[in-house]
Amino acid sequence: MKLPIFLYGSHVLREPAAEADLEKKDDIRALIADMKETLASADGCGLAAPQVGVPTRILIVDGRELVDAYPYLKDFTRVMINPVVVEESSRTCEYSEGCLSVPGIYADVRRPESIRVEYFNDNFEKVSETFDKFACRMIQHELDHLDGRIFVDRVAPIRKKMIAKKLLNISRGKVSARYKTKLD
Numbered sequence: 001m002k003l004p005i006f007l008y009g010s011h012v013l014r015e016p017a018a019e020a021d022l023e024k025k026d027d028i029r030a031l032i033a034d035m036k037e038t039l040a041s042a043d044g045c046g047l048a049a050p051q052v053g054v055p056t057r058i059l060i061v062d063g064r065e066l067v068d069a070y071p072y073l074k075d076f077t078r079v080m081i082n083p084v085v086v087e088e089s090s091r092t093c094e095y096s097e098g099c100l101s102v103p104g105i106y107a108d109v110r111r112p113e114s115i116r117v118e119y120f121n122d123n124f125e126k127v128s129e130t131f132d133k134f135a136c137r138m139i140q141h142e143l144d145h146l147d148g149r150i151f152v153d154r155v156a157p158i159r160k161k162m163i164a165k166k167l168l169n170i171s172r173g174k175v176s177a178r179y180k181t182k183l184d
Contacts, residue, residue, distance in 0.1 A: 003038045003052040004182035008102045009171025011184050017055045017146045019082050032079055032122055035060050042179035044100045046138045048145030051101050057082045059142035063135060070134045083119035088112040095137050097151045103177040105163055107155040111140050
């Protein structure tokens, strides 16, 4: 089922998410299926459970639509349940980011160049994996959502000042998106 995506200004986006209860496998599978359908219909590359109003540590990323710009993402999809960053590089890089919860705004964000994450996959198997390049970027962006952060929190102060009015409009629901949105 397609779920509404909560917009900037919604409280659920600012709360740290709770760990998913791995005993509730059916509930987790249903949420993941809904998140995948929602992400596909919104033409995004990542979605965290808080973005659909569920304050749980689950995220999905799908880079397959970005293959023209990033050929190495040809088969890249991940479901991460209770992900934890266990290592990050001291080297950083900057990319332009956008977000389904902040439609129409893009800004450069500096993040670690690579990370190692431990998580449970959608088969409930524990995984430890290292990511770099744009895959790393997508995962870090979604991990921020699980911690109550949004990419605009990481932009340079001057840029944040430049987008302040747009952010205010989004928080008031004055925004157009091609997918269903919601404010709490």
